[in-house]
Amino acid sequence: MDINIKDTKRKYHFDFQISNDNFQLDEGFSGRIKDTLSVHGKIEKLVENKLLLKFSLEGTIIYPCSRCLEDVPEEINYHFREEIEQNNDGVVPLNEYINDCLYINEPYKVLCREDCLGLCPICGTNLNYNSCNCHEEEDEIDPRLEKLRNLI
Ligand SMILES: [Zn+2]
Numbered sequence: 001m002d003i004n005i006k007d008t009k010r011k012y013h014f015d016f017q018i019s020n021d022n023f024q025l026d027e028g029f030s031g032r033i034k035d036t037l038s039v040h041g042k043i044e045k046l047v048e049n050k051l052l053l054k055f056s057l058e059g060t061i062i063y064p065c066s067r068c069l070e071d072v073p074e075e076i077n078y079h080f081r082e083e084i085e086q087n088n089d090g091v092v093p094l095n096e097y098i099n100d101c102l103y104i105n106e107p108y109k110v111l112c113r114e115d116c117l118g119l120c121p122i123c124g125t126n127l128n129y130n131s132c133n134c135h136e137e138e139d140e141i142d143p144r145l146e147k148l149r150n151l152i
């Protein structure tokens, strides 16, 4: 969504919804939008070619759990505030700033639950639901037994 503020005297208010259908998220962003996000804010003309861009993003983002990759819905209310240069054509590429805002606020770590067991690094089984035999064979031999076994 581009906003042309050429004919705006002082302030331009905007209020709209974005969804996965009408908005292209940055590829580096791990989340996706659940239903819609509300974008609400304003562009204010400051001195010369300076603009003040302020907005909030509100709704639900689905992030992958950092351990098991399951969907984790997070209610968000992100805020963005920055002084920007006005382009010669008066167009403010709001999408880019929305993506910046999402990217800056992307949580470092998301867990489906505090004690998520994650995926087995060997076979990929989700250990929250199933167990696998990958570890038992290699790691869990008692070293004392190992010595005994070498003697046999
Ligand atoms: Zn998890």
Ligand SMILES: [Zn+2]
Pocket: 120, 121, 122, 123, 124, 125, 132, 133, 134, 135
């Ligand atoms: Zn496994």
